[in-house]
Amino acid sequence: MPKLGMEPIRKAALVKATIVEIGRVGSLDVTVSQIAKRAGMSSALAHHYFGSKEDMFLAAMRHILTLYGAEVRGALALAEGPQGRLRAVVAASFGAANFRREAVGAWLNFWVLSQTVPEARRLLAVYQRRLRSNLLVGLRPLAGERAEMVADGLGALIDGLYLREVLKSGPPDRAAAVATAMDYLEAQLRA
Amino acid sequence: MPKLGMEPIRKAALVKATIVEIGRVGSLDVTVSQIAKRAGMSSALAHHYFGSKEDMFLAAMRHILTLYGAEVRGALALAEGPQGRLRAVVAASFGAANFRREAVGAWLNFWVLSQTVPEARRLLAVYQRRLRSNLLVGLRPLAGERAEMVADGLGALIDGLYLREVLKSGPPDRAAAVATAMDYLEAQLRA
DNA sequence: GTTATTGTTGATTGACGAGTCAATAAACTT
C-alpha cells in the first residue's frame, strides 16, 4: 500500500528514532535494525533512505542542532538589552527541548563521533561558534575587553553542565543548571 | 622464553596501550587485537590476563584516575593557604600528565562507557566527589556558604574545558585552560 | 626427573551486523 511522498516522513521518523536509541543504549553501538524497528520499518528501508548508518547519525545531529538553534533564536527575539540576551541564551541552552535525557546522551555521543567523522566535527564547530558569537553580543557592552574570556568560560561551563547531566540519575534539573551558569555570569559582570 | 612475574608487566603494558588506542581511534571501538598488538603480545594473551575487553577498559580508567589523584595529591602537599590549595587543584587538573590528547580522548570515551557500565559510572562518581571535596576545602574559608555552588560550577567548568579540548586541533593549551578556570574562581571570590 | 605452574600463541568458534539484492506491489504517466 505504498502511498507516495513517504520519504520526508520516513526520514523524520528515522532521525527521531536514532536520537532515542542512542540515548537509550548510551552509545553509538546501536544497530540499524534497532533504529528502524523503533521507527516502524525494516532495516532495508532505512538503508534505502539514508545511504549508511553514519548518514543517519549526521542527520540526527543536524536535527538536534536545528532544534537548539530555533530555541535560541526564539528566546533571543523576546529578549531586551544585553543582560536579557545573555539570560535568554543560557536559558535556551537548558531549555526543555534540548536538556532532556535522550538529547543529552545523544549529544555526548556526537562529541565522540566528531573525533572520527569530519562532518560531525564541522557541525559541532558551527554550534560552538554560534554560541560564542551569541554570548559576545550580550557581553561586549557589559564586560568590554574581558568579553572574549568570559564567553569562552561560559561556553565551556554550559558544555560541562551537559556532561555532568549524563552521570546524574533522575530527570534533568534545568533550574539548577541555569542557576549555576547565571551565577558564573553575575560574578564575572561584577568586575 | 617465559620469564616469571610477567603478569604485572603485561597488565601495565595493556593498560597503557588501551589508553593510547582509544585516544588514537577516538572511540571505544578498538579491537582487543589492536590493543594487544600495541602492547606487543597476542590478543589471546590479553584475554588471559584480563578476562574481557570491558575489564581492560575499567583498568585503564582506574589508571587514569590514579594518575590524576597522584598529581592532585602532590600539588596539594606543596600548597599553602586556601588560595594556594585551589590553584593547586586546578593546575593539577590540567597537568601535563592528564591533559594530553590521548588521555583527554580516553576520558571522553570513559564518560560514554559510564552510561552503560555501572562500575565505570562508579569510578567517575568517585572522581567527581573527590574533586568537589578538594575544592570545598579551599573554598569554604573564602566563599562561605557560597562555597558549594562555586565548587559545582568550577567542577563543571573543568570538565567542560576537557570536553572542548577534544574538538581542538594541535597540542593542548594547558595555560589557557588554567587561566579560564582561575578567572572564574577570582570572579567568584570577588564577592 | 617427573609434576605442577606460568607464559604464550595460532587456529577456531560463534555471533552479530552493515549493506545489497531480488522480488512484490501500489501508485502515477502517457
Add this chain to the structure above:
DNA sequence: AAGTTTATTGACTCGTCAATCAACAATAAC
C-alpha cells in the same frame, strides 16, 4: 494497458571480532 517510478521487505553476503581452546615451552617444586 503498458511502462515507469516509489515504497517496501525477507533473505543473503561478507566481514569483523570477542572469547575459547589446544598445544607448546620454560621455569619452579618436590
